[in-house]
Amino acid sequence: MTGGIKLKQYYVQPICSPTRSALFTGRYPMRMGAQHGVALTKDPTWIPKEEVLLSERLSQVGYRVVGTGKWHLGHGNLGYTPTGRGFDEFYGSYTAAQDHWEHITWIGGGGDRDASRRSQHRGRTTGIPSAVNAMPRPKLNVVDQHHDIKHRKSGRIVRDLITSDNMTHSTDVFAREAIRMIFQHNDAIDGPLFLYLPFTAPHWPNQYYQHYADLNTHIPGQKRQEFAGMITHLDDAMRHIVDALRRKKMWHNTLGKSNGNGCSSSWYSRVYVSKCFEMFQNVSKYFF
Secondary structure (H helix, E strand, C coil): CCCCEEEEEEEECCCHHHHHHHHHHCCCHHHHCCCCCCCCCCCCCCCCCCCCCHHHHHHHCCCEEEEEEECCCCCCCHHHCHHHCCCCEEEEECCCCCCCCCCEEEECCCCCHHHHCCECCCCCCCCCCCHHHHCCCCCEEEECCEEEEECCCCCCEEEEECCCCCCCCHHHHHHHHHHHHHHHCCHHHHCCEEEECCCCCCCCCCCECHHHHHCCCCCCCHHHHHHHHHHHHHHHHHHHHHHHHHHCCCHHHCCCEECCCCHHHHHHHCCCCCCCCCCCEEEEEEEC
16 A cells, blocks of 8 residues: 555444444444444434434534445434535435445344345346345335535535435445535535545445456355455455546645444355454554
């Protein structure tokens, strides 16, 4: 790696909401009683309202704060959604483990969607052109794809529920929106840009493009190849985002941070182990 810093011993929480709360508050999740479990649909919020979030502070000092991807910090009250906590714009999901193709939260569905909803295209694991057609509908599903915009001058928030992304993979959706936000940004008018980009992949469900999985046949084990295919897809998306920053002439004035939860990689590499092997997972973290 050139032009950046790699921290080889950087510890994060092993699951979603605690990791995100630590990032946005700069505090250990246990300070808020949030070190175990994740935000559920019934939870009003995961971070108490009195906590000042990074997004709120950056907005106060003149940044345009935008995000696309996964929130998962509570949404029981609209004041706890991203635009209620410092964001000028957010495009993505409020909850977790959405279907990557249909962007729905499955209530009453199950883990078997890994087996029958894997690849969008004909491949080694499906044998049919579109595996999604083979999956029985769950008892209930809810579209969880939102586009919220807060107008700075009036404070008015416009909220849209998005259904037009159906059958576009979440990685492609969030990369597309990140690139749009980059190109629409105007430093002279908007101030500096803070872009929060938490992709939902490679979080379960394991849904991938077959050609990305096929690029990883050097890895032993079919499921690991499929999981690696989702990561290769992410690499491809990041390449396009970096290209957008360069074309916008923002790349050399950009501070980027990349890391993730530690548990998913352990889960796949150790084959269906349901618990994490460390309370805090050691991951590689990059600054560039």
